[in-house]
Amino acid sequence: MSGAALDPGRAGILLVDDMEDNLTALEAVLASLNEPLIRARSGEEAMKALLRQPIALVLLDIRMPGMDGFETASQIKRLDQTRDVPIIFLTGTDDDSGYAFRGYATGAADYLTKPFDPWVLRAKVSVFLDLYRKGREVERLKREIQDLRRRAGERG
Template identity: 55%
Template sequence: MTPIVPGQPAKILLVDDRHDNLVALEAMLQGLPVQAVTADSGDAALKQLLKGDFALILLDAHMPGMDGFETAAHIKSRERTRQIPIIFLTAADRDARLALRGYAAGAVDYMTKPFDPWVLRAKVSILVEMYLKSEHIGVLARQLAQLEETVGKTLAVLAENPPTEAVKLATELLQAAIRDADTP
């Protein structure tokens, strides 16, 4: 797992068997606070997911070999990746059954080409923002847990030591907790 670094762009995985589609997607997403990682097949996408954390997956529904639906099923079956939102992208006709199949595979959206790049950008922006906020909440929760542990230790020190020694030790522990809480 790759830790989230504050201020760094969120990684999104672009999956399409056609190189020109990947290039077009990267161009549409230029200027957004994202780092695009590309994969040209379902297998390549699953390998990328083993290498790091992703905020979002843009997944072509129709690819040779493992199609997008099967790829999504593998992604959603893994504990580590099942929460990653997937937007299916397809050049197929607007058959409602295909869209339902995409949603059944775990997608949060299903877009048919040609689609409005500004709509895609808006959807990507919202999902990335939600991801970053969720990651920030996780960081805050870990900091709170550390602080609670330090307070517990401090209370134990106060209960077991004479008042003057206890105050000195408690002060040192609380100062250390404050320093640790300030570092991300």
């Protein structure tokens, strides 16, 4: 679903990996959630996607050429517009054990090693989607309350 316009009421799940097979596997696991899946093959592509549309969650591979996952996460957390987007890092089981610590230090909300259990990944993603929806509902209710207060003030 790369590049497709999103329904303004829905936010996508950004899948960031330089390997086509990994992106395809993520899409297969997450398709049943019926949420927009946006692909990015690099950190640079991920940043462009984040600035183009609302994103509820980023699944981010650590090891990528050019801007790796840690650099991408740092960029995401640096921008006001994307600072609050949760990131789940994905990395191979043979990667350095310090990756988890470094991932959390750069702002990751969670960390999974590949190959991952599809049920665990879907469950984690579902939790973050639910949090995103609840946050949107809170924002909507706050606007409604402000509107009511403003109208009451105009009458009073």
